[in-house]
Amino acid sequence: MAVIAKDGYIDLVRDRVENFNGNQLVHVGWDDHLLFSAAQAFPLPPEMPFQVLVSEVMTSVFNDHPDFANIDWSTVKWVLDGESFVPDMDKSLKDNGVGHKSLIRFKTPGLMGINGTRL
C-alpha cells in the first residue's frame, strides 16, 4: 500500500547507508542472554573483518556477562538475517554477506545465561 496524502509525499529515507559516514549499521543479539534487554546496534565499516567484530566490537559490550569469557567460538551457532550461516572470520563483514541494517544473532551452546535462566 502507499500512503494517502493530500499533495504527494516527500521521498526521504533517513537511514540510507550513505548517511552513516562510511559505516553501515549492524545489529548483534545474543540469544538466551536477556540481561542485554535488546540486540545491540553498531556503526561499522563494511571492510571490518568478522574476527574484529567478535574480538573488539562484540567483546566491548557483551564481555560484561560472565558467560562471555567461557564461549567456545568453534561451537557458536550464527544466524544472519534469519538464515543460519558460518562466518569466515578472516573475511570482511561485507564478504560474509553482512549488509546495512543486518541482524546477526548468535547462540552459545551450553551457556544459557546466569544460572541457566537465559539471562
Place this chain on the structure above:
Amino acid sequence: MTAKRLNLRKRYELLTRGMGWETTHQKMDDVFPYDTFEGIKITDWDKWEDPFRLTMDAYWKFQAEKERKLYAVIDSFAQNNGQTNLADASYLSAIKLFITGVTPIEYAAHRGFAHLGRHFRGDGARIACQMQAIDELRHQQTQVHTISHYNKHFDGLHDPFHQFDRVWYLSVPKAFSEDALSAGPFEFITSISFAFEYVLTNLLFVPFMSGAAYNGDMATVTFGFSAQSDESRHMTLGLEIIKFMLEQHEDNLPIVQRWMDKHFWRAYRLLALVATMQDYMLTNSPMSWKEAWEVYFVENGGALFEDLSRYGLRMPKYHELATAEADHISHQVWSVFCSLGNATGFHTFLPTEEKMAWLSEKYPDTFDKYYRPRFEYWHQQQKDGTFEFQKGLPQLCQVCQIPMVFTEVQTDPMQISYRVTEHGGDKYHFCSDGCKDIFEHEPEKYVQAWLPVHQIFQGNCGGETLPEVLEWYKFTAEDSGNYIGSRDHARWQEWKGADVAVKQA
C-alpha cells in the same frame, strides 16, 4: 414583551449551526481543503451531535472556576513545602517521565485540534475541536506550572520541551504524536480522540492520578482532577466522531477499522512507558498494570466494542497479544531503563524487596519465573560494587521506536520478538506484527522516522561519546544514574533524617 436571554440549547444551536455558511465567492473545497482526501465521506455535517452542547460563555465560566481552584492548591502546596510529604523522592522519576514524555503530547494535541478547529467543514465539529484545542493547551500549561514547584528542589525537570525533541526514549511519545499530526484530520481525531482518549486514556489518568494520591503528591492529583472533566468531554468527542463517520457512509467502515487497528497498537505501545511508571516508578502502586489493563481495556473496552459492533466495527487487531503482554511489558521496559540508567533524565533504581514481593503477588505467572532473577542479580552486583550500565546502544523498532525488548510472550517469553521487512532495498526492523503492519501499509511515512540510535551514529546528536550526547540532550550530571547516591536522594535524606537512610539501605 421583550425576549429574555436565550436558553443554553438555543445558544448552542446558533453557535454550531447558525454561524457557518455555504461559501459562494470561494469553493467550499478550497476553503476546507483537508477534509476529503482521506476518503471519508460525509453527506450531512448537521447530523453531528455533541452531547455536551457547550457554548463558549459556559466553557469560559467552567474553565475559569477550575483554574481558580487549581492555582489555590498549587500556592498552598508551595507554601507548605508539599514536596516533603511525598512517599519518597524516587517517586519523582515518574513525574520526570510525565513532564518530559506526556506534557509535550498535550501540546501536540493542542496543535492538532487547533488545525481541526479550522478545517472541519461542519460547524459543530469545529467548535468541539476548538474547545479541545484550548483544553489541551491548558493541560500542558497547568502541568508545567504544577510540576515547576518540584523543579525548585529536584533534578531532571528543567527542560522538558527541549528534551522531548531529542532524547532516545522520548522519541517514543514524539513519534506517536507526530504520526497523528501528520495524518489527515479524520485520522488524527480517530487516533487521539478515540484510540487514545476513549479507549486508553483511563489507563493513563486514573491509575496515574491515584498513583499520585498514593504517594502524597497532591499537586499532581489536583491538576489531574482539573483535567478530568475535560477528558470526559474529549472521550465523548472520540465516540461521537467514530459513530458519525460510520453513520455517514458505509464506505467509511474499512478506513475507520484500519485506523482503529493502527492507532490502538500505536497508543498501546506508548503506554508501555505508563505500565513501567505504574509498576516500578511509583513507590506505592495503587494497582498493577495488568489489573488496570483487565479493568480498563478487557472489560470496559470489550463492552465498548460490543456496542460498536452494530456499526460493523470489530475489536482492534492484536488486542489478544496486548492482553497476553500485560504480564510482561512493565518488567521488560524497566529492565532496559535500569541497564541504560546513565542515559536517562530520571533516576533509576532496582525494585526493593518489598516491591518485588508486591510484583510476585500481582504477577504470579511471570515475575518470579522471568523477571525476579535479573533484578536479584543486579542487586547482588550493586552490593558487590560490580554493577555497570550497559555499554552499547539498543536496536530500535522502526515504528514505535522502543528498544526491541518485547518477547514472544505467547510461545517463548525469553525470546526477543524480531520482525523485519524490506523496502527500497533497505531492511526495517520491528518489535511486533502490529508495528510491522503499520509500516507496510505506509512505508513512505516510516522510512522517514528519526530513530535516536541511528541519529547518534550519523553524527547528528552532539557527538560520538555519551557525555557529548547527554549534553546535547541538556541532561546534567545530576539528572541521570542510580537514585541511591544521587543529589535528589541526598536532599531527601537531609529533609527526612536518618530513618529514611536506614530504610532504603
